[in-house]
Amino acid sequence: MWKLYDDLYIGIPSGIRIxxxxxxxxxxxxxxxxxxxxxxxxGLPEIPEIFQAGFAGAYLRDTGNHMKWDSxxxxxxxxxxxxxxxxxxxxxxELEGDYAEALxxxxxxxxxxxxxENTFPLPQSKDxxxxxxxxxxxxxxxxxxxxxxxxxxxxxxxxxIGEKENVIIEGDAVPCSALFFSFGLPVTEIRGxxxxxxxxxxxxxxxxxxKFFINRETIRRIQKRI
Numbered sequence: 035m036w037k038l039y040d041d042l043y044i045g046i047p048s049g050i051r052i053x054x055x056x057x058x059x060x061x062x063x064x065x066x067x068x069x070x071x072x073x074x075x076x077g078l079p080e081i082p083e084i085f086q087a088g089f090a091g092a093y094l095r096d097t098g099n100h101m102k103w104d105s106x107x108x109x110x111x112x113x114x115x116x117x118x119x120x121x122x123x124x125x126x127x128e129l130e131g132d133y134a135e136a137l138x139x140x141x142x143x144x145x146x147x148x149x150x151e152n153t154f155p156l157p158q159s160k161d162x163x164x165x166x167x168x169x170x171x172x173x174x175x176x177x178x179x180x181x182x183x184x185x186x187x188x189x190x191x192x193x194x195i196g197e198k199e200n201v202i203i204e205g206d207a208v209p210c211s212a213l214f215f216s217f218g219l220p221v222t223e224i225r226g227x228x229x230x231x232x233x234x235x236x237x238x239x240x241x242x243x244x245k246f247f248i249n250r251e252t253i254r255r256i257q258k259r260i
Contacts, residue, residue, distance in 0.1 A: 035097045036102075037217050038216075038219065039042070039101060039189070042213060043098050043101075043102075045119075045211065045213070046094055046119045047119070048093065048095050050066050050067050050094040051066065051094065052093075052097060053066055053090075054090060055086040056138075057107070057111070058082075061109075061206075061238075062073055062074070062110040064114040064118045065185065066094045066116060067094070069118050069229075070073075070229045071119070071229075072121075072206055072229065073110045073111075076233060077105070077106030077107040077110060078144040089111060094115050097112060097183075098116040099112060100112030100114040101183070101184070102186065103142075104160075104186075105184065106184065106215060108240075113207050116169070117148065117209050120209035120210045121226065121228040122210075122223060123230065123231060125228075126210050126244075126248075130252070131255070133248070135225065135251045136247075138177075139145060141174045142176070143176045144203075145167075145176065145191065146179025146182065148177070152168075152173070154166065154252065156187065157182070157185065157187040157190070160185075160187055162187060167194050168194065170195050171194065171195050174200060175200050176200060176201050177203075177204060178191060178203050179203075179204070180204060181207060182203075183207050183208070188203075192219055192220060197220055198220050199220050199222050200220060200222060201219075201222060202224070202225060203223075203224050203225070204226070205226065206226065206227045206243070207226075208227075209226070210246060210248065212248070212253045212257075215253050221250070223247065223250065224248045225245065225246070225247050226248075227246070229243060230242045230244055
C-alpha cells in the first residue's frame with residue numbers, strides 16, 4: 035500500500051525549487067513552478083515562520099517525500115508540495131474528462147471529520163488498532179477524508195477495506211493522479227481541489243479553489259487511448 039506514496043513522490047520531476055511556503059492555522063501552502071499546492075494544517079509547528087522558512091529554495095521533489103514523515107507538520111508540507119505539482123488546471127482537464135460527481139447510493143461509511151451515522155474517526159497513528167474499522171469492508175461505499183493521506187493512515191485503511199472498489203477519497207489534500215486507481219487499490223473516485231492560475235498566497239485559498247472529480251472508469255478510457 036505504501037507504493038502509492040512512493041510513486042506519487044517519484045512522479046514529481048527533479049530540479050524544481052520551492053518559491054514560497056506558508057504554514058497557517060488552517061492551510062499549509064507551497065508554491066513552485068508557478069503553481070500553489072495546499073493541504074490542511076493538521077499540526078502547527080511551535081514557530082511557523084522559522085519552520086516554513088526552512089523550505090524556501092528546497093527541491094520540490096525532496097520536500098514532497100516529507101509526506102511519509104512521522105512529524106505531522108512535515109507531512110502537511112510534503113502533501114502541499116506534492117499538490118503544487120499534481121493539482122493544476124491542466125492536469126485536471128487531462129484526467130477529468132466529462133465526468134461529474136457520482137451519486138452515492140447504498141450504505142455508506144465516512145472516515146474523518148464528518149457528522150452523522152456510520153462515521154468513524156480519522157486514525158492519527160499509522161499503527162492504529164484496526165478493530166474499530168473491521169466492518170468497513172461490509173459497506174457499499176466508504177468515503178475517506180484526504181487528511182488520512184497526511185496522517186499516513188490511508189494505506190492501512192485501504193488494506194482493511196480490501197478490493198471491493200467502493201472507496202471515495204475526498205478533500206483538499208487529494209493529489210490529481212491516476213495512481214489512486216493502480217496497485218489493486220479499492221479506490222473508485224477521488225474528489226479534490228486545485229487553485230486557479232494566478233492565485234496569490236496573500237489571499238485565502240478558499241477564494242480560488244476549484245473542485246475536481248476523477249473516476250476509475252474515466253482513467254481506464256484515457257489509458258486505452260494512449
